[in-house]
Amino acid sequence: MIKLKGIGEYTAAAISSFSNNEAKAVLDGNVFRVLARYFGVEEPINSTGGKKIFTTLAQSLIENQQPSLYNQAIMEFGALQCKPKSPACQVCPVQLGCYALKHSKVDVLPVKLKKVKVKERWFNYFIGIKDGYILTKQRNPGDIWQQLFDFPLIETAEKPNADDPIL
Ligand code: SF4
Numbered sequence: 001m002i003k004l005k006g007i008g009e010y011t012a013a014a015i016s017s018f019s020n021n022e023a024k025a026v027l028d029g030n031v032f033r034v035l036a037r038y039f040g041v042e043e044p045i046n047s048t049g050g051k052k053i054f055t056t057l058a059q060s061l062i063e064n065q066q067p068s069l070y071n072q073a074i075m076e077f078g079a080l081q082c083k084p085k086s087p088a089c090q091v092c093p094v095q096l097g098c099y100a101l102k103h104s105k106v107d108v109l110p111v112k113l114k115k116v117k118v119k120e121r122w123f124n125y126f127i128g129i130k131d132g133y134i135l136t137k138q139r140n141p142g143d144i145w146q147q148l149f150d151f152p153l154i155e156t157a158e159k160p161n162a163d164d165p166i167l
Pocket of ligand 1: 092
């Protein structure tokens with residue numbers, strides 16, 4: 001199923017467990033949250049290491065369960081009980097074993113890495129060489145590579161082509 005176009009791990013696990021009762025643990029946002037809080041997993045859910053930990057943990061929990069029922073139950077539990085904001089901890093049926101509640105970490109779990117915004121910039125360098133010397137300049141504060149040395153440059157908004165007058 002996972003080889004089909006448009007079917008990711010989440011959908012494949014959901015379909016195979018709901019329709020065929022296969023022991024494939026579903027991992028959606030609700031499940032990540034429940035597992036992170038209850039077991040105290042502080043690894044970011046969107047890091048490579050975190051995904052491995054959560055996948056292994058989720059898969060170990062579904063063994064010996066009724067897969068379809070288990071997956072639907074934990075997803076619903078996350079959606080209705082262990083909600084992102086203001087989870088109903090005081091009436092939670094598993095509060096005694098919950099790591100996050102015990103350690104006052106309900107508000108900080110699960111951990112998610114912020115996506116780094118990648119900005120594309122085009123530096124067009126001029127290399128000046130005379131009598132064995134190379135012209136360099138020190139970079140200013142307030143930008144990347146502060147105080148380091150590079151060559152004189154012109155920054156352009158786009159990648160210049162060979163016909164560009166600055167070349
Ligand atoms: S006690 Fe609170 S944080 Fe822990 S599983 Fe229950 S609802 Fe979630």
